[in-house]
Amino acid sequence: MIRLENISKQNGKQIVFIEASAALQKGEKIGLVGPNGAGKTTLFRLITGEEAPDEGQVSIDRGITIGYFSQDVGEMAGMSVVSAVMDGAGPVSSVAAELAALEAAMADPDRADEMEEIVLRYGEVQGRFEELDGYALDGRAREVLDGLGFSPAMVEGDVGALSGGWKMRVALARILLMAPDAMLLDEPSNHLDIESLIWLEEFLKGYEGALLMTSHDRSFMNRIVGKIVEIDGGSLTTYSGDYEFYQQQRALSEKQQQAQFERQQAMLAKEIAFIERFKARASHAAQVQSRVKKLDKIERVEPPKRRQTVKFEFQPAPRSGDDVAGLKGVAKRYGEKVIYDGFDFQIRRRERWCVMGVNGAGKSTLLKLVTGTSEPDSGIVTLGAGVKLGYFAQHSMELLDGERTVFETLEDAFPQANQGSLRALAGCFGFSGDDVEKRCRVLSGGEKARLVMALMLYDPPNFLVLDEPTNHLDIATKEMLIEALAAFEGTMLFVSHDRHFLAALSNRVLELTPEGVHAYGGGYTEYVARTGQEAPGLRH
Incomplete structure (x- = not known):
């Protein structure tokens, strides 16, 4: 279907591809992997024709439709979420738009003299709409939006009022509804909670077209792809099998x-x-x-290309008391919505609690209550003796001073540390060479997350509270973080949608459901075995 034949491509001074070849055949599901900056997004842009190779060619079979989901979402304000999704569904969406315009014209008294032509045209357009199975489109769009976590109220609301993460979901829903012959998905697992992630997994497994995707979630990729194409050092190498293989x-x-x-x-x-x-x-x-x-x-054998792998080891944290944090009779509401009412919860030393629950169940609220960034309406929240808290939240990244460089940010935080140890710390978190001179305002989401982690872990706390710490992190950095946290001797409370992260680090599960709060001894793997579900929102 899609073939890349001996392509070469250079962006400025960076050589992205040198005589690289790969193919995507009908019905194949391929994972695209490679270090950050290796050229994964460039490859997608070459296939969609947004960029052209310097040499070689990209050939696509005649009549093949391609849907491309990227992290760069355009403006969609002024229409409802469901309309915005149907609007991306190919020819049927333009027919639907004309149908809506004709319906408005028929209700317009100022156009009474044109009514005969309008009604005639309406009959023609309606016939075409039925031919394209347009009346099922609204139902299919709502089904996809439901799968991606939209509430019925959100589906009817203006897409312009949504946050960036929810707009991403709208853009993804458009591609899924379009059901093209080939889907190119660049990080579709970003911004999704675990329930939506599992729904998307099932959807893509059942999708009959060809799929080429990148993802920083190894469990997600493992369950969908049957082939891997690796970009490294300008070449494309194809491996049969899933990511693990x-x-x-x-x-x-x-x-x-x-x-x-x-x-x-x-x-x-x-x-x-x-x-x-x-x-x-x-x-x-x-x-x-x-x-x-x-x-x-003699033809010289090259040594294998060494991936730059970073290792981070914790300094030993001071020991806390046995009771690390406690909530007693806590109530919390936002407007009419009751999140907690008379809630009791105790965290003891060396416990690693992962908090699970659907969107709005109160996961982040619990973390804010424990860290003191939010006050309970009633009840008491206490931290135990000798507890030194480290809190990673999504807003932590917004607190970085955009004008300071990476190195200056580390120096500001640790004025007593010597330059060598700060450079080593930066290197552990993927800032090597000139990267330490980058200003914070030009850092990507992943780089900001890594810098905040470095700030938090250099002078180690003994109680880590982490809200989606793996968002924006690539697979290699996630592995480094998991390895470091596995050796961490303190206590943890965290929320994550990454199942590999959950399974590797939790030894307790707190499940928040509309029926009540359930605590499980044993980690995420035991939780899945006991409940038969990978997330509470999937239990029917």
Whole structure:
């Protein structure tokens, strides 16, 4: 269906592709992976024709429809959410728009003299609308929006009033409703809660077209794709299998390449030693000459490209008392909406609570109450003796001073620290070389999240409260964070929609449901085994 043949592409000084080839066949579901900045978005733009390769060609079979979801959402204000979604559904949406305009014209007394032509045209357009199964479109749009977490009130509301995250969901719903022959999805799992993520997973598994997608959520990708295309160092390499299998294959081929490289290096060292030893002796001149020629002809084995992996280790945190935090008889409401009423909850040392519940159940509210960023309407919230709190929230990223550089931000926070240790800290969180001189205002969402993490973890707290800490983080940084937090000796309370993160780090689950609050001993994996569901909002 879609073929990239020997493409080369350069953006400014950066070489993105060198004679790279890959293909997307009918019905295939492919995960696109590679380090940040490797060219994943450029690849999508080459396929959609927004950019052209410098060399080589992108060929697409005739008549193939392509739907592209990117993080760059256009303006959609002035229409309801459901209309905005139907508006993106291809030809049927323009027919629906004409139908609506004709209906308005028929109700307009000023156009009474044109009524005959309007009614005639209405009959023609209505016939075309039925042909395109337009009357089912509204129902299908609402079904998709429901799956992506929209309430009935939101579906009728103005799309312009939504936050950036919800607008992303509208843009995603448009592509899903369009059901093109090939879907290109750039990070569709961002901004989704766990219930919507699982719904999308099922939707994409049942989708019959071809799919090429990137995602920082390895569980999500593992369950959908049957092939991986990796972008690295300008080339495209295709692996059969899911993300897990790709990781194993990549590690294996790296190991083999390293062994090959070492064997060749040992052989070359031997040959060079012989040449050096005998080059001055006339009696060995012919042998030396023949070995020099042999060395010139040998094709050198390259060492495997080392992915820059960062490791972060906690300084030991001071020990807290056994009772870390407690809520007693807590009530909290927003307007008419009661979030908590007479709520009791106790967190003890070294417990790692993950908080689960549908949108609006009160997950972030609980974290705000525990950290003191929100006051209860009644009841008491206490922190235990010796508790040193570290709180990561989505708004933490907005508090960075845009004019300060990454390094200046770290220096401001830790004036006593020496430059070497701050540079090492920056490196652990993916800011190497000149990256530390970037001003905070130009940082991407992922870079801001990493900087806030670095600020929080350098002088370690013994009680970590994390609200969606993995939003914006790529798979490699998530792995680093999971590894670091697994070794953390303190206490944790967190909300996350990343199932790999939940399974790796939780040892308690607090489930918030309309029927009440349920606490489960054992982590997320045990919770799934006991309830038979991956999230509370899926229980029917």
